[in-house]
Amino acid sequence: MSPMLDMSAVRKTYSTGVVQVEALRGVDLSVDQGDYLAIMGPSGSGKSTLMHIIGCLDVPTSGTYLLDDTDVSKMTESQLAEVRNRKIGFVFQQFNLLSSLSALRNVELPLVYAGVPAATRKERALAALDRVGLADRVQHRPGELSGGQQQRVSVARALVTDPALLLADEPTGNLDSHSTEEILGLFAELNEAGRTIVVITHEFEVAEHAKRRVFIRDGLLATTDAVLGGVH
Amino acid sequence: MEWKETIRTAVAALNARRMRSLLTMLGILIGIAAVMLTVGLGQGAQASITSQINSLGSNLLIVSPSQSTSSGGFRGGGSAVSTLTTADAAMLADPTVAPDIAAVAPVSTASGSLQSSSTTWTSTVVGTTPDWLSVRAREVGSGRFFTTGELDASSNVAVIGSETATELFSDGSPVGQTISVNGQSFTVIGVLSEAGSSGMSNEDDTVLVPLTTFAARLSTSGNANSVSSIYLSGRDADTLSAAYQQVKTSLLASHGVTADEADFSVSTQASLVETATSITGILTLLLGGIAGISLLVGGIGVMNIMLVSVSERVREIGLRxxxxxxxGVIRQQFLVEAGILGILGGLLGIGIGVLGAAILTPIIGITVAISIPATLLAMVVSLGIGLVAGVYPASRAAKLAPIDALRSE
Structure with a gap:
């Protein structure tokens, strides 16, 4: 079986005026179906760039990236939008919920862009909110929910399209320790049920929950054990 | 993405910034209302003038005195001097001179202060001939018009307009009563039917007397034979241009002038309508143009506020x-928002325009004509302005890179 996510020799170069910045310098990464991977690295390591490319928010300068057997490295913006919609569920550090919409409407949003009819949309959004334990909060707006609850709404939003990959970018960065446990517990449950998860973080407490860890530094991936061993 | 969702999202976004949305719509509202009112006023004025001209009579020709440009200095005396005389009228009535003319009515006018037994009134006194009735296509409501015999005898008889009758004789029939016109005593022998035309000059407030009586007793002009203008009716619509030529040619010959030196002008109803239409048309265009500029400013307001909205919602756009x-979906989203601002502003503007027309019409006495096509056009224009104003902000939103948009704090 081919991996869910397969990157080889991915490079990303940004040009800021005259200076060329090589954010990624040849990354090979493979994630199987049902895997739970933590990508760790300090700021400036190329962690965010890697997250953007995994999430199809940006395309590599060179190299290939197969997501669920689809080559996404040469896609146009519109095609990328469709891939993001169907294959990736995002969980952001800042939650990124729309404050004027109820939890239900926020969770429905990806389905709106997928063109799912209203009745099905509501049914699936309610199921996703139920899955994260917020069945009794569906009409609340983000401002009326705690940080942990807001992040659970965004996990529900990420799950509602049944994506190939759940991609979380510092998902616990804005949460207290109790809510962090809640979210990480939820991720573990989801992975248990077969969901593929990639978490980008700089916290070992978060990375420890994953099945596998890779470390990124200066735009290159290092083998997990060596890096962890080196730091510990 | 379904239209219903797009519109729902747009309405929610506009509703979230309610005050700003209302103020933005106000720009479009004022523009649309101003255009509708000025154009409606212009069309109303045009319709009013046209109906007034048409109510003068059918197949009508009007000969008016005019100063020729080449000999104006020599003639002098200003507009008070009429170059037309009863002799001109008599000549035009001759079928051998102007075979396509059916009837001729020379008229002389003066302002008259009227007095009945009970009250006084000021009106226009017109001296004319019995043919006036057929030339002007009017009818006598009660009593009768004066006869050729009375004209020849310079009788002191008068036919009055319906409104004049009401003013002077609020109770009882005017026929047979005596009125005083500028100190001269006249017997009222008839009352005209209502002309039914509305507008600036009142055709129902007038006193008609035989032209000879007018010349002898009421005229302020030095020349007893001069008349203010000559009304003629052609035999029918087909020969009206022939009649026009006959009148012009024979008058030029009898006045001994060339066409360039003509001391009179001949107009037809069509030419009067044309002149009036072109004048009101220019005025409408001018006022409508100024109102249109305010609409343009409203459109710029929409564009401005949409640009602000895009830069405020960078994160939201990134997330979406x-x-x-x-x-494409993002572009559509912002276009729909701008379009809604435009069309809601337009609808409110149409509402204000219709209301304004209803209020203005009785005040100024001219129907402010707001037509269905004009209203539909206003809606299309306001939607169009919203969309055009939305194009640039929407394409800016569409071009935002998702990572830059998500990163912005």
Whole structure:
């Protein structure tokens, strides 16, 4: 079986005026179906760039990236939008919920862009909110929910399209320790049920929950054990 | 993405910034209302003038005195001097001179202060001939018009307009009563039917007397034979241009002048309508143009506020893109928002325009004509302005890179 996510020799170069910045310098990464991977690295390591490319928010300068057997490295913006919609569920550090919409409407949003009819949309959004334990909060707006609850709404939003990959970018960065446990517990449950998860973080407490860890530094991936061993 | 969702999202976004949306709509509202009112006023004025001209009579020709440009200095005396005389009228009535003329009515006018037994009134006194009735296509409501015999005898008889009758004789019939016109005593022998035309000059407030009586007793002009203008009716519509030529040619010959030196002008109803239409048309265009500029300013307001909205909602746009909104969907989203601002402003503007027309019409006495096509056009224009104003902000939103948009704090 081919991996869910397969990157080889991915490079990303940004040009800021005259200076060329090589954010990624040849990354090979493979994630199987049902895997739970933590990508760790300090700021400036190329962690965010890697997250953007995994999430199809940006395309590599060179190299290939197969997501669920689809080559996404040469896609146009519109095609990328469709891939993001169907294959990736995002969980952001800042939650990124729309404050004027109820939890239900926020969770429905990806389905709106997928063109799912209203009745099905509501049914699936309610199921996703139920899955994260917020069945009794569906009409609340983000401002009326705690940080942990807001992040659970965004996990529900990420799950509602049944994506190939759940991609979380510092998902616990804005949460207290109790809510962090809640979210990480939820991720573990989801992975248990077969969901593929990639978490980008700089916290070992978060990375420890994953099945596998890779470390990124200066735009290159290092083998997990060596890096962890080196730091510990 | 379904239209229903797009519109729902747009309405929610506009509703979230309610005050700003209302103020933006106000720009469009004022523009649309101003255009509708000025154009409606212009069309109303045009319709009013046209109906007034048409109510003068059918197949009508009007000969008026005019100063020729080449000999104006020599003639002098200003507009008070009429170059037309009763002799001109008599000549035009001759079928061998102007075979396509059916009837001729020379008229002389003066302002008259009227007095009945009970009250006084000021009106226009017109001296004319019995043919006036057929030339002007009017009818006598009660009593009768004066006869050729009375004209020849310079009798002191008068036919009055319906409104004049009401003013002077609020109770009882005027026929047979005596009125005083500028100190001269006249017997009222008839009352005209209502002309039914509305507008600036009142055709129902007038006193008609035989031209000879007018010349002898009421005229302020030095020349007893001069008349203010000559009304003629052609035999029918087909020969009206022939009649026009006959009148012009024979008058030029009898006045001994060339066409360039003509001391009179001949107008037809069509030429009067044409002149009036072109004048009101220019005025409408001018006022409508000024109102149109305010509409343009309203459109710029929409563009401005949409640009502000895009830069305020960079994060939201980024998130929507991350969740699968294509650039096209984002563009459509902002276009619809701008379009809604435009069309709501337009609808409110139409409402204000219709209300304004209803209020203005009785005040100024001219129907402010707001037509269905004009209203539909206003809606299309306001939607169009919203969309055009939305194009640039929407394409800016569509072009935002999702990562830049998500990163912005």
């Amino acid at each position: 893109k991350a969740l699968g909104a294509t650039p």
